[in-house]
Amino acid sequence: MGKKLLPLLLALPLLLSACGGSPEPEVSPTPSALPTATPSPTAEPTPTPYNGPVNPLTGLPIDEEWVNRRPVAIMLNNLKQALPQLGQSQADIIYEIPAEGGITRMVGVYQSVEDVGTIGSIRSARPYYLEVALGHDAIFLHAGGSEDAYAKIRQWGVTALDAVRGPYLGKTENSNLMWRDPVRRKTYSLEHTVVTTGQSILERLPTYNIRLDHKEGYTYDMDFADDGTPAGGTAASQITVPVSTYKTGRFVYHEATGQYGVEEYGAPYIDGNTEEQVEVTNVVILKTACRNTGDALGHITVDLSSGGKGYFACGGKVIDLTWSKQAPSGQFYYRDADGNPITFGVGTTYVCIVPTDCQVSFS
Numbered sequence: 266m267g268k269k270l271l272p273l274l275l276a277l278p279l280l281l282s283a284c285g286g287s288p289e290p291e292v293s294p295t296p297s298a299l300p301t302a303t304p305s306p307t308a309e310p311t312p313t314p315y316n317g318p319v320n321p322l323t324g325l326p327i328d329e330e331w332v333n334r335r336p337v338a339i340m341l342n343n344l345k346q347a348l349p350q351l352g353q354s355q356a357d358i359i360y361e362i363p364a365e366g367g368i369t370r371m372v373g374v375y376q377s378v379e380d381v382g383t384i385g386s387i388r389s390a391r392p393y394y395l396e397v398a399l400g401h402d403a404i405f406l407h408a409g410g411s412e413d414a415y416a417k418i419r420q421w422g423v424t425a426l427d428a429v430r431g432p433y434l435g436k437t438e439n440s441n442l443m444w445r446d447p448v449r450r451k452t453y454s455l456e457h458t459v460v461t462t463g464q465s466i467l468e469r470l471p472t473y474n475i476r477l478d479h480k481e482g483y484t485y486d487m488d489f490a491d492d493g494t495p496a497g498g499t500a501a502s503q504i505t506v507p508v509s510t511y512k513t514g515r516f517v518y519h520e521a522t523g524q525y526g527v528e529e530y531g532a533p534y535i536d537g538n539t540e541e542q543v544e545v546t547n548v549v550i551l552k553t554a555c556r557n558t559g560d561a562l563g564h565i566t567v568d569l570s571s572g573g574k575g576y577f578a579c580g581g582k583v584i585d586l587t588w589s590k591q592a593p594s595g596q597f598y599y600r601d602a603d604g605n606p607i608t609f610g611v612g613t614t615y616v617c618i619v620p621t622d623c624q625v626s627f628s
Contacts, residue, residue: 322357322376322401324489324611331377333479335424337466338403341371342388343512345530347457349537352384359545360397362618363555365563367509372397381463382538387428387443388456390414392593393567395423399594402479404470408434408443408459411564421593424475428459442469485596486606493547493610495601498582501627504548506617514617516548518581525578527615546612549599551575551588555620567618569593576625577601579610583627 320327322336336357341350343361353359356373364370372394375381389409395417398405409429410418418425428434428443435441442465445458470477504516504525515528524544527534533542552575554568570592577586577599586607589598597616599607619625 319489320357320376321485321487322374323613324487324609327377331379333483334376335477335479336374336376336401336403337378337470338372338374338398338401338405339384339461340388340390340394340405340407341373341384342386342457343369343371343529344457347386347453348530349535350385351460351537352381352463354536354539354541354543355381356613358614358616359543360394360616360618361508361514362393362397362567363508363512363565363620364391365565367511369508369512370394374398374401374403375463378463378466383446383460383462385446385460386449386453386457387459387461389429390418390425391564391567392417393569395421395425396569396590396593398425399423400590400596401485402483402594404475404477406433406443406461406466408456411562413564417593426473434459439465442466486598488606488608489611490608491611492580493608494580494582495577495584495607498578498580498584499627500581501578501583502581503628504550504576504578504583505626506550506619507624508617508619516545516578516615519544520581523580523610524612525615544613545615546579546610547614548578549575549586549614549616550578550625551597551616551618552621552623553618569618573621575599576627577607578627 315326318327318329318332319325321332341353353371353373357376358374360372361369370388387406387408390407391411391414395405395414399421405423405425407425407427426433426442433442435444438444438447443459443461446460449458502518506514508514512529516525517528518525522544524546525548527543527545535541536543551573553573556566558564558566569590572587572589575586575588576583585602586599590596601607
């Protein structure tokens with residue numbers, strides 16, 4: 266019996282070892298060997314394109330009620346001693362055109378005057394300023410005018426609301442469509458004090474016997490793009506426009522805003538309501554014949570019917586353009602060197618109309 270058990274006892278340790286006995290400790294994989302989960306990228310929300318009503322003069326969103334409304338065009342004084350202008354920074358298009366003696370005046374065109382504060386100072390009309398207003402089918406506000414301008418108002422059927430020969434000037438603030446600003450009267454000459462406000466225009470225009478909307482089928486032909494930088498344009502970070510020995514304009518491109526800061530008389534062009542510099546997206550320069558009429562007052566004529574050459578700048582670049590306009594009521598048309606309509610950047614526009622010999626420079 267003992268002999269039979271002995272081989273079994275001797276083999277037992279070997280059997281126990283074969284069955285595992287004391288197991289080897291398991292080795293965990295190193296962290297680098299573990300599979301890592303790749304986070305799913307967060308999808309950026311796709312902006313919904315705006316497809317609502319837009320301002321026909323800027324391409325910017327606007328309430329539907331204003332799309333077919335006649336804009337308001339306002340004559341603005343630009344003498345050094347009459348500055349600052351008020352409310353011009355909220356105009357959709359500013360037209361600057363020479364007047365007698367080398368001075369310039371502006372026509373500010375507003376598709377809507379909602380939330381526009383004081384506007385002025387308002388000055389007298391000339392026939393070519395009337396042509397600008399007619400080109401927009403606009404309601405024109407002015408304070409006086411040359412005899413030729415008064416004749417053309419009647420002849421051309423301009424909707425002109427006059428603070429001098431019309432019943433539109435009040436004696437106190439907000440007493441009429443226009444009035445003499447009591448603050449400016451303390452320090453400015455009387456002719457530099459006529460103003461209005463967006464609120465006064467909104468309240469009073471519906472009370473007059475005038476057409477407030479464009480006629481059916483009217484369109485104003487301006488094409489817009491979010492980026493209006495002209496293809497093939499040359500550098501135009503600074504634009505200098507010496508209109509006359511009295512007035513030089515300058516436009517400086519601001520990369521941060523994508524707009525041109527406007528300067529005149531060697532200083533920023535300031536809106537007196539905000540004390541901020543006027544900035545615009547598009548700069549248009551039109552060359553045309555400006556001739557002295559020979560009258561005692563030095564009045565000039567500005568040819569807005571023959572068309573001509575000029576420049577278009579946006580996004581810090583400039584190209585040549587050709588322009589045309591049918592007098593007196595046609596709108597301006599702008600085309601590039603290939604004959605294609607100019608595409609403007611979405612935003613406001615400044616149009617300088619200058620003599621053909623004006624030496625415009627770009628850098």
